[in-house]
Amino acid sequence: MTITIKTDFTNEEEIKKSRFICQLARVKSEEEAQNFIAQVKKANPRANHNCWVYTIGERQEIQRMSDDGEPSGTAGVPMLEILKKKEITNVCAVVTRYFGGIKLGAGGLIRAYAGAVNHAVEAVGLVKLVEQQEMILCLDYSLYDSLQRFLTQENLVIAQSEFLTEIKVSAYIDENRADSFLSALTEHFNSKITADKGKIRLTEVDFAQIK
DSSP states (O other): OEEEESSOEEEEEEETTEEEEEEEEEOSSHHHHHHHHHHHHHHOTTOSEEEEEEEESTTOOEEEEEOTTSSTTSSHHHHHHHHHHHTBOSEEEEEEEEOOSOOOHHHHHHHHHHHHHHHHHHHHOEEEEEEEEEEEEEEOGGGHHHHHHHHHHTTOOEEEEEESSSEEEEEEEEGGGHHHHHHHHHHHTTTOSEEEEEEEEEEEEEGGGOO
């Protein structure tokens, strides 16, 4: 299962006069992550710190972080722990800090950096990337209305239809449901609808809907 943020996002908060700006970006490689970090640093040349973290890979195989001058373990580690706890991957987070004159102490810094990432993630929301199998169905015109009702019951929608000598319909279903769907289709229509598997696609599902 791959979980990531819905989209790139920026969130800002103030803690004891220091500004903490968390910027999130979806990334697919370390190169993309490092480019994003460089962009944030370039856009904030007067910032005191640009602490960053990223996780990449289906199981967060790649994990990198930096305190960027903050006391060791007070920024990168707590930021990474948020991503690990929420199992978020293919994301880069940069927290830019503009110091406001009041020291936060180690505990305060840990809470501030972890909180900055957590609040940004909660605000933007998460999606699950799901592999879906294309199902290509061929049927007689007389069965089309019945097929539409059947697909509705299965919580599926028609992606494409072709009306030739017979009707060809394509619909996408989560790959782990494909075989059971074929069995149900065959039984319901007494093998009068032929079905073949097509291509695989990745689709995004709002993670809040599948918890």
